[in-house]
Amino acid sequence: MAPARFKDLCLDAADHQAQADWWCRTLGYVRHEFADGPRDPAWPVLLEDPTGAGPALWINPVPEPKTVKNRMHVDVVGDRDELLAAGATVVLPRGEGRKWDVLADPEGNEFCAFDPREAG
Numbered sequence: 001m002a003p004a005r006f007k008d009l010c011l012d013a014a015d016h017q018a019q020a021d022w023w024c025r026t027l028g029y030v031r032h033e034f035a036d037g038p039r040d041p042a043w044p045v046l047l048e049d050p051t052g053a054g055p056a057l058w059i060n061p062v063p064e065p066k067t068v069k070n071r072m073h074v075d076v077v078g079d080r081d082e083l084l085a086a087g088a089t090v091v092l093p094r095g096e097g098r099k100w101d102v103l104a105d106p107e108g109n110e111f112c113a114f115d116p117r118e119a120g
Contacts, residue, residue: 008056013107016061020045022106026086066108074111083113
């Protein structure tokens with residue numbers, strides 16, 4: 001048996017509430033509703049895939065801005081132009097043997113975007 005198992009994915013953000021809203025719109029996720037009621041807005045925000053297919057995503061508040069390249073990132077399947085219209089920016093366009101775009105969310109967190117017509 002492995003000593004650990006994957007639980008959740010966490011993303012740090014200076015404005016975690018705005019980032020939670022952005023990722024909800026981008027992924028079609030929803031904010032988790034806790035059984036004991038709403039959480040303090042200063043606490044991390046838990047996002048869920050309403051279909052249950054995707055992993056949970058925590059958006060954690062941090063005081064510092066992002067300053068270096070992510071060592072771990074999210075991969076998404078989505079239309080590049082729609083992601084850009086939603087507020088993403090291009091970090092590295094597809095090409096040079098890369099079949100995906102490297103984009104960034106509004107706070108600069110990188111993610112790879114794969115074209116839905118080509119993603120398996």
